Structures are given as C-alpha cells and as structure tokens.
Amino acid sequence: MAMLTQSLEALPGQVGCLVLSDDGAVLASTGELKNDERCAKVVLSMLQAASRLTNAEQRDPFRRMSIVLEGYTLMATVSSGKIFIVKRQN
Template sequence: MLLMERIPDQIGYLVLTEDGAVLASGGELENNERIANIILGLVTLTDKIDPKTTHNDAYNKITIVYSTHCYVICLSNKKIHIVKKKLRPTTNQQIQTQNLLDL
C-alpha cells in the first residue's frame, strides 16, 4: 500500500472498505468514523447520478475544497482512499478571501 504519510501537505488520511469499515487512518482523521460515514454517503450518492447526464460513466476521484484545506477521495482496488490536505493560499485566494471578508 502507498504510504499515505508521504503525501505532500497531508494532514490526515483514511482508507475504507466499500462498506465503510476503516482499514487504516492517521493524522487528523485517525479513527474518525464520523468523516468516514460522511464520505461513504457522498460516494454512495455519486453512484446514483445518472451517467447520461455527465461525460464520464463513473467517478474515480472527488475533491472537496475549503479555504484552508481539502479532501481528496479516490476509489481504487475496491477501497476508498481519503486524504485531508492543507492548502497553501495563492495570491488570488488571498484576494478572494479578503473580498468575502469585506462584504
């Protein structure tokens, strides 16, 4: 298995079975069953999307982006791999954040 700890800017990870059981975890996501259940629900929801409405017939990766971090969810070898990564703000992101604060 890929060493999840070696992923750059990784602050937590989970590896789940298809039914949501935690196989491995670490960092901020260590043994975090709440996040595991949320991600499993999201993956299950994407399975219900009609493939005729999208260009792809299946999803292999989902990214959820927040202002300071993101979750990258990949499906591989009948496992769900989740990585929480710290985002490095770019100048454009800093400007957008400042604009939101000014509202």
C-alpha cells in the same frame, strides 16, 4: 495497516488519511483523520450520491472526488475495492 497508508503519508501537505472498505468500514487511518468515523461516513455518503448521479449519465465508473473547504481539502479516490481519503492543507 501501515502498508495501506504508506504512499498516502508521502503526499505533500497531507495531514491525515483514511482507508475504507467499499462498505465504509475503516481499515486504516492516520494524522488528523485517525479514527474519524464521522468523516468516513460523510465522505462515503457523498461518494455514493455522486456515483448514482454520474453513473446515470456516463459509462465510466466514478473514481475521484475533491471536497474543497476553507482551510483544507479532502480528496477521495476509489480503487481496488477501497476508498482512500486524504486531508491536505490548502
């Protein structure tokens, strides 16, 4: 599990991270996102909606989304059948 989050934990300003399988199961989590299944479900739903929207218009697969809120940003990246979510302070 630590290997899944090791490079994410090194990102400047990060305060938590989640790693999900492509079906949304939490594989690993740290910091403020530790065991945050609610965040995982919401971000997965947003990624699925964005993927449907962009795939209808583009040939390239959807890979990354940023959700910018007042105090922090959630960055989600889809790679190798996993979803990597990082929470960073703004």
